[in-house]
Amino acid sequence: xxxxxxxxxxxxxxxxxxxxxxxxxxxxxxxxxxxxxxxxxxxxxxxxxxxxxxxxxxxxxxxxxxxxxxxxxxxxxxxxxxxxxxxxxxxxxxxxxxxxxxxxxxxxxxxxxxxxxxxxxxxxxxxxxxxxxxxxxxxxxxxxxxxxxxxxxxxxxxxxxxxxxxxxxxxxxxxxxxxxxxxxxxxxxxxxxxxxxxxxxxxxxxxxxxxxxxxxxxxxxxxxxxxxxxxxxxxxxxxxxxxxxxxxxxxxxxxxxxxxxxxxxxxxxxxxxxxxxxxxxxxxxxxxxxxxxxxxxxxxxxxxxxxxxxxxxxxxxxxxxxxxxxxxxxxxxxxxxxxxxxxxxxxxxxxxxxxxxxxxxxxxxxxxxxxxxxxxxxxxxxxxxxxxxxxxxxxxx
Amino acid sequence: xxxxxxxxxxxxxxxxxxxxxxxxxxxxxxxxxxxxxxxxxxxxxxxxxxxxxxxxxxxxxxxxxxxxxxxxxxxxxxxxxxxxxxxxxxxxxxxxxxxxxxxxxxxxxxxxxxxxxxxxxxxxxxxxxxxxxxxxxxxxxxxxxxxxxxxxxxxxxxxxxxxxxxxxxxxxxxxxxxxxxxxxxxxxxxxxxxxxxxxxxxxxxxxxxxxxxxxxxxxxxxxxxxxxxxxxxxxxxxxxxxxxxxxxxxxxxxxxxxxxxxxxxxxxxxxxxxxxxxxxxxxxxxxxxxxxxxxxxxxxxxxxxxxxxxxxxxxxxxxxxxxxxxxxxxxxxxxxxxxxxxxxxxxxxxxxxxxxxxxxxxxxxxxxxxxxxxxxxxxxxxxxxxxxxxxxxxxxxxxxxxxxxxxxxxxxxxxxxxxxxxxxxxxxxxxxxxxxxxxxxxxxxxxxxxxxxxxxxxxxxxxxxx
Numbered sequence: 001x002x003x004x005x006x007x008x009x010x011x012x013x014x015x016x017x018x019x020x021x022x023x024x025x026x027x028x029x030x031x032x033x034x035x036x037x038x039x040x041x042x043x044x045x046x047x048x049x050x051x052x053x054x055x056x057x058x059x060x061x062x063x064x065x066x067x068x069x070x071x072x073x074x075x076x077x078x079x080x081x082x083x084x085x086x087x088x089x090x091x092x093x094x095x096x097x098x099x100x101x102x103x104x105x106x107x108x109x110x111x112x113x114x115x116x117x118x119x120x121x122x123x124x125x126x127x128x129x130x131x132x133x134x135x136x137x138x139x140x141x142x143x144x145x146x147x148x149x150x151x152x153x154x155x156x157x158x159x160x161x162x163x164x165x166x167x168x169x170x171x172x173x174x175x176x177x178x179x180x181x182x183x184x185x186x187x188x189x190x191x192x193x194x195x196x197x198x199x200x201x202x203x204x205x206x207x208x209x210x211x212x213x214x215x216x217x218x219x220x221x222x223x224x225x226x227x228x229x230x231x232x233x234x235x236x237x238x239x240x241x242x243x244x245x246x247x248x249x250x251x252x253x254x255x256x257x258x259x260x261x262x263x264x265x266x267x268x269x270x271x272x273x274x275x276x277x278x279x280x281x282x283x284x285x286x287x288x289x290x291x292x293x294x295x296x297x298x299x300x301x302x303x304x305x306x307x308x309x310x311x312x313x314x315x316x317x318x319x320x321x322x323x324x325x326x327x328x329x330x331x332x333x334x335x336x337x338x339x340x341x342x343x344x345x346x347x348x349x350x351x352x353x354x355x356x357x358x359x360x361x362x363x364x365x366x367x368x369x370x371x372x373x374x375x376x377x378x379x380x381x382x383x384x385x386x387x388x389x390x391x392x393x394x395x396x397x
Numbered sequence: 398x399x400x401x402x403x404x405x406x407x408x409x410x411x412x413x414x415x416x417x418x419x420x421x422x423x424x425x426x427x428x429x430x431x432x433x434x435x436x437x438x439x440x441x442x443x444x445x446x447x448x449x450x451x452x453x454x455x456x457x458x459x460x461x462x463x464x465x466x467x468x469x470x471x472x473x474x475x476x477x478x479x480x481x482x483x484x485x486x487x488x489x490x491x492x493x494x495x496x497x498x499x500x501x502x503x504x505x506x507x508x509x510x511x512x513x514x515x516x517x518x519x520x521x522x523x524x525x526x527x528x529x530x531x532x533x534x535x536x537x538x539x540x541x542x543x544x545x546x547x548x549x550x551x552x553x554x555x556x557x558x559x560x561x562x563x564x565x566x567x568x569x570x571x572x573x574x575x576x577x578x579x580x581x582x583x584x585x586x587x588x589x590x591x592x593x594x595x596x597x598x599x600x601x602x603x604x605x606x607x608x609x610x611x612x613x614x615x616x617x618x619x620x621x622x623x624x625x626x627x628x629x630x631x632x633x634x635x636x637x638x639x640x641x642x643x644x645x646x647x648x649x650x651x652x653x654x655x656x657x658x659x660x661x662x663x664x665x666x667x668x669x670x671x672x673x674x675x676x677x678x679x680x681x682x683x684x685x686x687x688x689x690x691x692x693x694x695x696x697x698x699x700x701x702x703x704x705x706x707x708x709x710x711x712x713x714x715x716x717x718x719x720x721x722x723x724x725x726x727x728x729x730x731x732x733x734x735x736x737x738x739x740x741x742x743x744x745x746x747x748x749x750x751x752x753x754x755x756x757x758x759x760x761x762x763x764x765x766x767x768x769x770x771x772x773x774x775x776x777x778x779x780x781x782x783x784x785x786x787x788x789x790x791x792x793x794x795x796x797x798x799x800x801x802x803x804x805x806x807x808x809x810x811x812x813x814x815x816x817x818x819x820x821x822x823x824x825x826x827x828x829x830x831x832x833x834x835x836x837x838x839x840x841x842x843x844x845x846x847x848x849x850x851x852x853x854x855x856x857x858x859x860x861x862x863x
Contacts, residue, residue, distance in 0.1 A: 028584030030836045035587040036414075038843050043407045079439050086404050087851065096851035103845060107603075108806045110799075113852075129615075171799030259852065 042091070049091040056301035063088040101259030110169040115258035118167040121210040122254035122263060126161045126379050128175040134382040138188045141374055143391030145189045147361035151371050155193035155227055156181060156378045157215065157333050160208040163199050177378055190374065191230065198226035209266045212252020213379075214304055217243070217269045217336050224340030231371060233344045241271040246295065250303045268303060272339035282314040290315050292339055307335035313355035317348040324370035329353060329360070329390060331380045353386040361393040398439040399559070400645045401597045403850050409436065410649075413555075417653060418578075426550045426573065429653065433553035437519070444517040447486065452549045454482050455527040456542070462534045463541040472535055479531040483524040490516055495720035519559035521717060523552055525684055530566040532688055539567040547573045556649035560642040562660040562680035565687065569655070576654035583652050588835070590648025591842045596641030598846040600811060602853075605634040607804055612770065616779035620790040623797045624783040628763050630804075631770045633811045636665065639678070658683075665815040668754035669746050670734045670761055681717070685710050708732055718769070723777055727768045734761055 023029035055062050066072070066081035073079075090096065104112050116123045128134075145152045161168065162177035181196045199207055199215075199222055207219030215223065218238055225235040250266040274292040281290035294309035308315060311332060323345040328334055330350055341348060349367060351360065364372065374390070381387065398405050413432045420428045438445045458479040465471040493512060500506040530551070533539040542548040551569055611619070611627025643660035650657045660680050667673040674682055693706040708729075715728015738746070746754045767784060771777040782788070813819065826834060 023580060026580070027832050027835060028581045030832075031584040031587050031839055032580055034836055034840050035591070035843070038840070039406055040411045040415075042847070043411045046407060074442055076441055083402065083404050086408070087853070090403060090851050093851055096848040099844070099848040100852040103848070106806075109803050111803065169799055169802065171795035171797070171802075173796040173799065 045091045046086075046089070049089070051089050055088075055093070065089075097259045098261045101261065105260070110172070112259055113257045115254050115260070116161070116168055116172055117258060117260050118164075118169065120263055121160075121164070121167055122258050122260060123160045123164060123168060124213045124254055124379075125172075126159050126174050126177070128180075128382055131180070131382065133385065134180070135187075137381055137384065137387040138184075140387050140389075140391035142189045143393075144360065144372075144374075147391075147393040148364045148372065150364060150369060151231075152190045153193050153227065153230060153371070153373045154184070154188055154190035155195050155223070155230075155373060155375045156184065156381050157195045157223060157376070158199060159213065159377060159379050162196070163203050164208065166203075180378065180382075193227050193230040193373075195223050195226055198222045209250070209252050209304075211250065211255035211263055211266050212304060213254055213377075214252070214336065215333060216266075217271050217339075220333070220337040221271060221340050223333075224337050227337075227373065227375070228341070228344055231373075236340045236343070238271065243269040243271050245269055246293070246306070247298050247303050251301070252304065253302075268298075268306065270339070272342060274339070276320040277342055278318045278320075279308070280316045280318070281309070281312050282316070283312070292317065292342075304332070304336075308338065308350070310335075311352055311355070312350070313352055315350045317342065317350070319343070319346055319348065321346060325349070325368055327351065327360075327364060327367075327369045327372045329372065329374045331376045331384070333377045333380075334375045337375065353389050354384075357389055359393055360390055398436050400642065400649070401594060401602075401846075401850065403847075406847070406850070414652065426544075427546050429555075430546055430549045430553060433550065433555040433558065436555040437553060437558060440518055441515060447490075447517055447520075448523075448553060451483075451486065451523065451527060452545070452552050455479060455530055455552070456545050456548045458482075458531050459534050459541040459548070460543075462531060476531050476535045480528060483528045487520060487524045490514055490520055492716075492720045522561050522563055523558065525563050526566070527552055529564075529684065529688060533566045533570075539570045542570075542573070554650075554655070556646040556653070556655070557657060560639070560646070561678070562643055562646060562657050563684050564657060564680070565684065568658060572655050576656075578654045582654065586648045586651030587839065588648070589644050589651065591839050591846075593641040593644025593646075593648060594846050595842040596637040596644065596814075598641075598849045599842075600807075600814065601634050601636075601638035601641055602849065603807055604630045604804065604811060605638070607800060608634050608770070610800065616776070616783065616789055618790045618794075619780070619783040619788055620792060620794050620797055621783055621786055621788040622793040623790065623800075624767075624780060624788060625763075626797060626800060628767045628770065628780075628784065629808075632665075632763055632766045633808075633815070635766065635769075636661070636815065637811070663815065663817055665759065665762065666755075666817070667758045667762075668751065669738055669743055669758055670731060671738050671743060673758060673762060674731070674735070681714070685714060689713060704736060707736060711735070719772075721772050722774055723768055723772050727765060730765060730768055 024033060051064065052062055053064070054060070063081070063085040065085055066078055068078060072081075101112050105117070110117055111125065114125045116125060141152070141154055158177045158181060161174045168174070178196060181194075185192045199219060202219075202222050205218060206216055207222065208215050221236060221238050221241075225237065229235045245267050247268040248265065250268050252266060255261075255263060255265075270293055272292075277292050279290035279292055281288055290312065291309050292307075294306055297303060297306040297309065302310075305311075317338065319342040321343055323343075325347040326341065326345045326349070328338065328341075328348060328350045330338075330352065334350065338348060338350065349363075349369065351363070363369070376384070376387075398409060400406075416428060416432070417425060434445055434448065437448060458475055461475045462472050462479075465475060494514070497506070497509040497511060501509055530539075530542075530548075534541045542551070551564070551566065551573055554564070557564060607630035608627055611623055611630070614623065614627075640661035647657050647659070658680055660678060662676040662679065664673050664676040667676055690706055690710045693709060694702055695706060696703045711728045711732035712725060713728070714731070715725045718724045718727070746757065749757075764781075764784070767780055768777060771780045783790070823831070823834070
């Protein structure tokens with residue numbers, strides 16, 4: 001009896017397989033099979049792929065599986081989160097985005113996700129529909145100038161879209177940064193430092209990263225030179241230093257967002273040695289020792305955070321040199337610029353308004369600051385909503 | 398839930414297909430009804446209630462119409478009541494705010510509050526479908542559906558629920574109880590679905606970004622060339638988006654054994670506006686013909702009455718597309734063109750060289766899309782002025798050149814894909830080549846669409862206002 005059953009089963013399986021095989025020989029069978037294998041296969045792969053918390057290539061946290069609640073279900077929030085979660089955690093996400101970027105390239109698109117693709121150079125698109133935020137930030141700077149007794153300098157750094165305009169695709173839209181920078185002296189009581197001219201004079205050199213929106217140490221050196229001279233101090237030149245290459249495999253933020261995976265990596269140079277320089281980093285939970293160059297960041301994706309060890313609310317650099325005390329109100333561009341300023345000051349205090357919300361004018365008085373520099377990239381300064389805190393003062397003048 | 402999303406393709410669809418084909422035949426409609434409600438409720442779970450109400454009301458009305466078959470007066474009353482419920486539902490959710498905003502200027506209406514309700518997705522499609530049901534039963538073109546499950550399945554059928562085609566009950570009646578499932582049918586469903594998916598994800602979304610650039614541009618920097626490039630982009634976007642959606646609906650329907658009507662038939666190769674409307678959104682035009690134009694008397698009550706009927710139909714067609722003045726304007730724009738064509742233009746166009754009639758039709762189609770695409774009337778005025786030479790940005794500027802270069806490959810592809818050229822070429826291929834080409838094309842389209850969906854920064858759903 002057992003033997004009979006076995007052969008029956010075998011016969012039935014054989015028949016089914018044969019039918020499936022016959023079906024596959026027909027065009028409709030092949031087409032159906034491709035479709036079903038694709039949607040069922042990818043669904044299965046997605047179920048069995050472990051979720052990631054962070055995407056190194058995109059340099060951002062990925063959405064996690066949303067927690068279910070009836071409330072979120074009825075409001076539709078759960079479904080919204082779930083769709084974002086599926087998209088973020090899709091298996092081989094990086095491969096798919098690279099495929100899309102590649103096909104856009106074949107179609108002749110010179111732009112992907114807001115990044116211009118200019119041969120081996122990636123340049124961030126910068127459009128400014130209105131200057132409301134810029135004007136309100138300039139007013140905050142003016143209020144600050146009124147609140148302190150020391151000189152205040154304003155240095156806004158143009159982005160690569162302006163300085164490297166010649167590399168952009170013909171007619172690529174963007175705001176006229178030069179015109180805005182030119183208009184600054186009439187619009188603020190701070191002393192304006194002309195970063196545009198300083199960079200424009202060296203536009204043929206590698207002053208911006210090709211894969212990141214920041215300037216390179218070389219660009220920062222020219223910027224620092226302009227700043228020091230404007231303050232009546234001795235300038236700096238790249239030939240004063242012996243640069244050391246600390247990384248040759250830096251893929252920056254523009255590489256991530258553009259999906260242009262074929263672009264060669266950048267290298268990162270250090271010009272000013274950090275011997276004898278101490279950094280104290282002050283955070284909400286206390287003080288700790290910081291670094292001018294945090295080389296432990298180099299194996300990570302965001303290698304630019306090697307400068308100053310990334311964004312800090314407040315950092316105090318003691319240079320061991322003669323000179324006054326400088327306060328730098330800054331964004332991340334200043335992280336690679338500050339090494340060039342160490343020679344001219346005994347102390348440099350760096351404040352990031354995104355995280356530091358205390359009275360700045362009071363800080364200037366309490367710490368015996370001699371000079372203040374507000375140093376931002378023009379793009380950040382025109383969009384950032386935290387510059388407002390600069391103009392606030394608890395005590396007034 | 399929308400078709401062109403990862404969640405639909407890689408969770409909802411495989412689960413629904415697997416469960417559907419594992420379910421015994423007699424339970425399949427119930428299974429589909431549940432799947433449809435999940436699909437519908439995914440975006441706005443609360444509005445499932447409206448769906449239940451709609452199913453319940455129209456189901457009852459259908460039975461009542463049949464009950465009073467011998468009493469025409471009462472039967473008509475039931476049809477009228479069904480119309481009332483459906484139109485009230487549509488009016489309340491879709492047009493109330495628009496009307497309140499428009500009337501508030503008049504003193505007695507000044508107290509009308511704004512409700513700000515989210516429009517239930519697909520409401521314009523399913524209210525039209527359920528109205529067709531009661532009328533078809535009244536006219537004896539279909540029998541009343543005895544099973545509430547079958548009826549519910551018809552109303553909520555997910556492939557066409559949110560963006561059509563608008564099914565007429567008499568076409569679906571038989572399929573609800575008996576429909577053919579075969580591998581040939583499934584495979585043809587796959588082909589149509591993939592074609593639709595590619596139209597939406599690869600073509601419509603890509604060119605849609607160009608339209609968004611020009612739509613958002615302030616009148617001060619808009620150029621004449623830019624305005625035309627923008628409206629050309631929208632012309633392609635709306636066609637590939639909408640017909641892509643309809644193709645996906647037809648394809649999914651076939652995978653589940655249904656056969657829906659064709660909704661688009663290469664509208665941009667038309668040689669007149671009359672022809673355009675025979676090729677564009679066919680299910681909507683035929684709905685208005687069957688359930689509005691003909692009941693109003695069509696062309697049987699003299700010329701004057703015919704023009705009045707046309708006016709009503711085109712005003713309704715316009716406002717059906719969204720509660721906003723520009724849509725009404727758009728409908729009436731076509732009314733004027735169609736009346737002129739009926740009166741004399743059509744004859745002239747037939748005699749004219751082919752290219753003249755093509756240029757004529759495309760010109761008015763493009764201008765029509767500008768009226769459709771720019772909703773705010775002030776901005777619309779500015780946009781049309783820019784198209785016709787009064788552009789504040791001049792004739793042409795460098796960034797127009799940049800955008801043109803960016804889409805230099807895509808635009809000719811879109812133009813070719815708007816014609817039957819590709820289908821003709823495929824038909825000419827010898828069978829052997831076709832056996833290789835079709836699976837390869839399907840695989841490539843699937844892979845590319847997935848890549849574009851994973852990296853989707855732009856994937857709009859255009860019909861939320863319909």
